[in-house]
Amino acid sequence: MSYYITTPIYYVNAEPHLGHAYTTVVADALARFHRLLGEETRFQTGTDEHGEKVMEAAEKAGLPVKEFVDRISAQFRRTWDEMDISYDRYIRTTSPEHVRVVQQVLQKVHDSGDIYYGEYGGLYCYGCETFYLERDLIDGKCPDHQVAPTYIKEENYFFRMSRYQDWLIDYIAAHPQWIRPERYRNEALAFLKEPLEDLCISRPRSRIEWGIPLPFDERYVTYVWFDALLNYLTGLDYPAGEFYPRFWPGVQHFIAKDILKPHGIYWPTMLKAAGVEPFRHLNVHGYWQMPQGKMSKSLGNVVEPGYLAQHYGIDQIRYFFLREMVYGLDAHFSEEALRTRINADLANDLGNLFARSLGMAFKYRKGVVPHPGVPEAADKDVAADAQAMAADFLRLFPELEFPKALARVWEFINHLNRYIVTCAPWELAKDPGKAQRLDTVLYHLLEGLRWLAALLRPVMPGSALKMSEQLGLGLSLWDLPLSQVLKWDRLLPGSLLKKGPPLFPRLEMEEK
């Protein structure tokens, strides 16, 4: 089974914020997870660069459109690089490959009769890029922009989305997990209770130039969503490239709830019309609620991922994202909550466990992994719990149950901390007759840490690597599929540990 993991391509009319970062980190963690299991994995992100709003944003910035999109797209890419995002491909909708794919699909759907030419007149808001009905207006103005829309009548091309309504309803009904979590599946079904209208997929060039020309009518460019969604096919070099048959339809799309409609309705019907199998899952997540309410520029509470990463550390942010938000639900964001997680979970529990374990190994055994003796009950408990933790983690992670998966890992961390107190190695060290017992305890501790490093790799890649280095793990204990790494007693007695700075420095809570 192969995994094709995607984030949305982010719209370049605004700079990267917390929400973009969350989607991207989740997708990255899952991609790393599948790679670790030795599964064929491909992960992609990128930017969506056409449409009227982008033109406007460029104008506002006083830049030629191309220059503007280059700049913002690069900014997104830099942010992901700073956050250790392991994308295999970075898609831009202005790239020639993408333009080619969009035109091919349009032509195909046109040829098969699912695109027709028609006339549409209505009240159009340029800000929303949408036609409005009288009843939707507030005081005759667009509800979002407070601007009176203009009546325009124009001829356009329409995609016969309505033709696939029943098919889509049946497909959703037959595949309960297809759109997940369930609340969003229900929302998609709610859309479909009303008759589906055909989708207007063109914009006249007289009005907007910044888009992909329709292959069958040069007077028009493609509607930005029809263009953007196809990036998922471009990323596999559809239709002739080698990736397409390898990775389609094993697709895991990750999106935030605001773009459920395009992904849950437009996209599957587009695929159906183009003769392409549906994706495997659409994974929809919620919003980060800010302390002052919704995140918005006017409130000045937009959080930049780059700032967080620099201030608190990449892995700290990644951990927080996955631990604090139940996938699919909204969650609260605050720097205070972040600091609390960092100190309580990372510095105190995990970081300190790691430091005290290695500290004792150096103090009592000169940094050499000892040979374990015959295990006692407490030791066997540790080994058994490690196995149980791994089993739970491996089950929960692909179900997107990140908080549960991590909480389970932390149960094991607590177990190891308790194990230390119970066995009291500092007492054993005082009695030469208990040398072998001390060896056994230290070995079990270090071996437990090795399992932690292995499992935390998708979540905190940088820290996991530091752990593996300090544990003296060679490539044979690290760069292998998890199934081979996760075997108790694999840590090699006699191998050398390495000292290092604290994995997760404790933050002072007073400072702000």
Place this chain on the structure above:
RNA sequence: GGCGGUGUAGCUCAGUCGGUUAGAGCAUGCGGCUCAUAUCCGCAGUGUCCGGGGUUCGAAUCCCUGCACCGCCA
């Protein structure tokens, strides 16, 4: 206006098919340890499970209703 969700400890949340004294983490208080990043371990709590009514031997859980907040659609 229609549909849906949420409401549980000071805070953030878990509570499967209805079944003993309703749970976790953080914060708080007390005790223990000294290997460790003043960390760790143990103990202690505290609750009108949003209000009201109903079904049931038994309701945080099911039904009705009211309130509050949120989302989607129109």
